[in-house]
Amino acid sequence: MIDLRRYGKTPFSVVVIHGGPGARGEMKPVALELSRTYGVLEYLQTATSINGQIKELKNSLNKHTNLPVTLIGHSWGAWLGFIFAAKYPKLVKKLILVSSGPFEDKYVSQIMITRLRRLRHKERNELNTYIKLMNKQKVNKLTLKRLTKKVGDDLVFVKFGELMSKTDSFKPIRIKNKVDFRLDIMQGVWRQAEKLRKSGKLLNLGNKIKCPVIAIHGEYDPHPADGVKKPLSSIIKNFRFILLKNCGHTPWIERQTREKFFRILKSEI
Numbered sequence: 001m002i003d004l005r006r007y008g009k010t011p012f013s014v015v016v017i018h019g020g021p022g023a024r025g026e027m028k029p030v031a032l033e034l035s036r037t038y039g040v041l042e043y044l045q046t047a048t049s050i051n052g053q054i055k056e057l058k059n060s061l062n063k064h065t066n067l068p069v070t071l072i073g074h075s076w077g078a079w080l081g082f083i084f085a086a087k088y089p090k091l092v093k094k095l096i097l098v099s100s101g102p103f104e105d106k107y108v109s110q111i112m113i114t115r116l117r118r119l120r121h122k123e124r125n126e127l128n129t130y131i132k133l134m135n136k137q138k139v140n141k142l143t144l145k146r147l148t149k150k151v152g153d154d155l156v157f158v159k160f161g162e163l164m165s166k167t168d169s170f171k172p173i174r175i176k177n178k179v180d181f182r183l184d185i186m187q188g189v190w191r192q193a194e195k196l197r198k199s200g201k202l203l204n205l206g207n208k209i210k211c212p213v214i215a216i217h218g219e220y221d222p223h224p225a226d227g228v229k230k231p232l233s234s235i236i237k238n239f240r241f242i243l244l245k246n247c248g249h250t251p252w253i254e255r256q257t258r259e260k261f262f263r264i265l266k267s268e269i
Contacts, residue, residue: 003044004060008035011066014269015041017057019075019099021193022185027074028177029252033262038269041065044180048188050083050196057084061091068093068211070269075099075223075249078215079193079202085213086205096268097215099249102227103203114222115167123163130160168249170220175253206235213239214268216261218247218254 005028006012014034016027024044031042043060047053057080061069068091073081078100085092102108116124165172196202206213213236217225229241242264244257251261 003046004064005031005042005044006064007031007040007042008038010039012039012041012064012069013066013093014038014070014072015043015057015061015065017043017071017073017077017081018045019073019077020181020186021045021053021076021189022182023075024180024182024185025177026179026250027072027077029175030072030074030265033252034266034269037266039066041069045080045182045185045189048185050080050189050192053080053189054084054087058088058091067091070094070096072096072098072265073100075101076189076193082209082213083202083205085211086208089208089210092209092211094211094268095209095213096265097213097228098251099217099221099223100215100228101197101223103197103206103231104200104227105198107224107227108197110224110227111222115164118167118222119163123166127160127163130163165250168220168222169253170218170246170248170257171255172248172250172253173255173258203231203235206232209236211238214242215240216242216244216251216264218249218251218257219243219245220248223249 016031018024018027027042031040034040041060041064043057045053045056047056061067070093071081071085078097081095082097085095119127213232215228215232217228219225225243232239244251244261247254247257252258
C-alpha cells in the first residue's frame with residue numbers, strides 16, 4: 001500500500017521523507033512551508049522492511065512526481081533517501097540529508113551517552129524501560145505497572161519519542177502536527193538498518209550516488225556531526241556539509257534556527 005500526501009501545485013518535484021522509522025507525518029511542517037514555492041510530496045512509510053520502503057518510494061515517485069526529484073530525508077529518512085539515490089540514481093536530482101544518523105558504527109555509542117546526560121535520573125530509568133519494552137525484553141513488573149497505567153502499552157513508542165525530543169532539542173517551539181507512530185515499522189526497519197551500517201554496506205552505497213548531496217546538521221544534535229561529515233566527504237564527490245548552531249535534531253522546531261533552516265533548504269532545492 002502506498003500512502004502519501006500532496007502539497008502545493010503540480011509538478012511535484014520535491015519529496016520529503018520522515019524518520020523514526022515509523023514517525024509517519026513528522027515532515028508535514030516542512031512540506032507545508034516548501035509548498036509555498038514547490039509542489040511537494042510527503043511519502044508516508046507503511047512497509048516494515050527497507051526493501052519494502054524502497055519499493056513504495058519508487059512507485060510513489062513514478063506515479064506522482066516530475067522525475068528526477070529532490071529528495072529531502074530527515075533522520076532515518078535521510079538514510080532511506082541515501083539508499084534510494086544509490087539504487088536509482090537517474091530518479092534523484094539532488095539529495096538533502098537533514099539530521100542524518102552517523103554512517104559508521106564507531107560513532108554510535110556517543111548518541112546514547114549524550115542523551116542520557118541530558119535526562120534526569122527518573123527519566124533515564126523510564127527511557128531504559130521503554131527501550132526494553134520496544135525490544136520485547138523483560139521489565140520489572142512494578143515498573144511496568146506504573147508506566148502502563150500512565151501511557152498504555154500501545155503508546156510506549158510515543159513516550160519514547162517524547163523523551164528523545166527532549167534530549168535532542170536545543171530550544172524548541174511547539175508546532176501542532178499529528179504524527180502517527182508505528183512501532184512495527186520501527187522494529188522491522190531499524191534492525192535491518194543497523195546491520196547495514198555495521199557491515200559498512202550503507203556507506204559504500206555512496207559510491208553509486210551520482211547527484212549532489214547536501215547534509216544539514218544541528219550542532220546540538222546527539223547524532224555526532226562528524227559521523228555524517230567525515231564518512232560522506234571521503235566517498236561522495238559532490239558533497240557539502242552545513243552545520244547549524246543552536247540547533248538540535250529537528251531544525252524546523254528550533255526557535256533560533258527554524259528560519260535559517262528553511263532559507264537554506266529553499267536555496268538548495
